[in-house]
Each structure stands twice: as structure tokens, then as C-alpha cells.
Amino acid sequence: MSDAVLMQLLQVLADGRYHSGEELGERLSMSRTAVWKQLKKLPELGVQLQSGRGQGYCLPGGLELFERARIIQEAAPWCGDLLLELVVDSTNARLMARPSALGSGAVCIAEQQTAGRGRRGRTWISPFGQNLYLSMLWQFEGGASALEGLSLAVGVCVAEVLESFGLADVQLKWPNDVLANDRKLAGVLLEMTGDPSGTCQVVVGVGVNWRMPEEAAQSIDQPWVDIARLAEEQGAQPVSRNALAGRLIASLSSMLEDFVAGGFSGWRQRWLHRAAFIGQLVELSTANRRCAGMLLGVDDAGALLLDVDGEPQRFYGGEVSLRSAS
Structure with a gap:
């Protein structure tokens, strides 16, 4: 109450x-x-x-709060459950807590997260009413192997939705980041529950910087940008947070239906079209290895292809970071 x-x-x-x-x-x-x-x-x-x-x-400058009717209108033909929350620990955690009670396509959106997470246990800065914190639940058969390349396909969805608002030069950094001029704009976090080799539920979490307050951004440890700044830089129209949420829901649900049937191969070229650092020397580090090489792209399973000393090598998801060697 x-x-x-x-x-x-x-x-x-x-x-x-x-x-x-x-x-x-x-x-x-x-x-x-x-x-x-x-x-x-x-x-x-x-x-x-x-x-x-x-x-x-x-409230100086006002707020664009999430509105259920506007989101649902933008999200058509999606028709899943929408959990619209004021404050949660994390939207991923909210869906992970009750996967059996929610069907494929259920979405959780919050005005604020108190324990938002990025990859490798990093904190996802989540100020109230300023950005987009959205998670979608989907059921897969075939366990973890059916999820190869999924985070890359999610990145394509985010990029294409941003482009639909007239934003340009959106790039995808393997495996989970969305960039604009080498500044982080959005991120993806996938979490799985259920049978690792059979029926499982995956929560697709997406965080998008919409209008990041400077005071909240002080703890961000990498170059970043938000949609408001990017639109102003490019002379594009302001982007509605409700429209952004709705279009992303529609894009994700459509992609996930396709992905269940065909995997990442059909999304590979769309990812490569926006890939950051293609043809550049990069450094890649994992928990037990560090190497440098020319970034060639990704294969049909979403594995990173790197030319290391003239020999193409594949790298898969996990504790991996990637940055330009220059």
C-alpha cells in the first residue's frame, strides 16, 4: 500500500x-x-x-515514470505478464525467484534496483526513474548448449531498437556490451535455472543508460554515455523511456522465439555488422590466460575468433574481458 x-x-x-x-x-x-x-x-x-x-x-526536470498501458501498446504483439515494480533488488532476481509460476515472455521492469548486477559480479548503477532495468524470462529445451550466442543476439536487439529511434553508430562489444563511440551504453546479463542439460529457464537482463545523473555515475569505472546525451550529440529526437521499454520487449520476444528454433547462426551477420574492434588488435584475458591478437569476428555459436600469431583461435563466454590493444 x-x-x-x-x-x-x-x-x-x-x-x-x-x-x-x-x-x-x-x-x-x-x-x-x-x-x-x-x-x-x-x-x-x-x-x-x-x-x-x-x-x-x-521534481526539477520532472520524471518519465513507467506506464503499463504505454509499454504494452509499444510491445505488441507481445502479450506476456508484466511485473512493473517501484524498487527491487534486481529485475533478474525477481524473475529467477519464481520461474515456474511465470511463462515464457514474462517481463519485470523496475524504476530502481538496489542490487543491480553486471557481469563478473560487478554492480550495475541503478538510480531511480532515470534508466531502463528490464528482464525477460524464457524457457529453453536442451539446456545450456541451446544458449550459445544468446547474449550476442540480445545485444543485436538492443542495438536495433536504439537505431529505430534514429540513434547511429551503436556498436556491440563481445560478449555483453552495447557501445557508442567506445562508451558503454547498455549491458546484458543472462542467468539460467533448471536442468543444465534439459528443460531450463533463462532470464535475459538488460540495463540501458537512459538519463544517467552525474552524481550516480561517479562510481562507474569506464567511459559511458546515456541515450539523452547521445541523442543530443547526434541531433536525434529525445527517446521516451516507455517507448524504449516496449520496443525492447517486442524485439526480445520475437528474437527468443526465433532463437529457440535456429540458434545464433541467423543472427551472426547482424552482430558482425555492428561489432566493435573488428580487424583491430585487441587484448583478451580470462581467469587463467591473457593474449593479444587480431579480432576476426564470431562463429555460428557466438564464440570469439581471434588471430593469435597467425593462428585463428576460438574463445567462449565466461570470465572474459576484451579491450582494444591500442
């Missing part, structure tokens, strides 16, 4: 205008004291609240 009241308050303040305590009380059907208690929760979420004498309260 508390989350519902807080969401109602945010929906009123989302326009970025000043609203008096009296107006907020009337619109939320509660006393001004109760309104004040709810307002005090906003800074705890990392939401900047501004007050003005004789004016009331506002």
Missing part, C-alpha cells in the same frame, strides 16, 4: 511543476501531514525534491 501511495505522489510530481501541499493532499485524499511523510521518502530513493516558499514542491 505504501508503494502505491508513493507512486501516486510521484505521478503528480512527475510533470516537474510546483504543487502545493494542499493540492497534493486533495489529489491523494490524505492529510498534509501524511503527504509530508511521503515526501520525505523521495530523497531516500535518490529523487531530488525541491521546495519553494509559497510554491510547494517539485
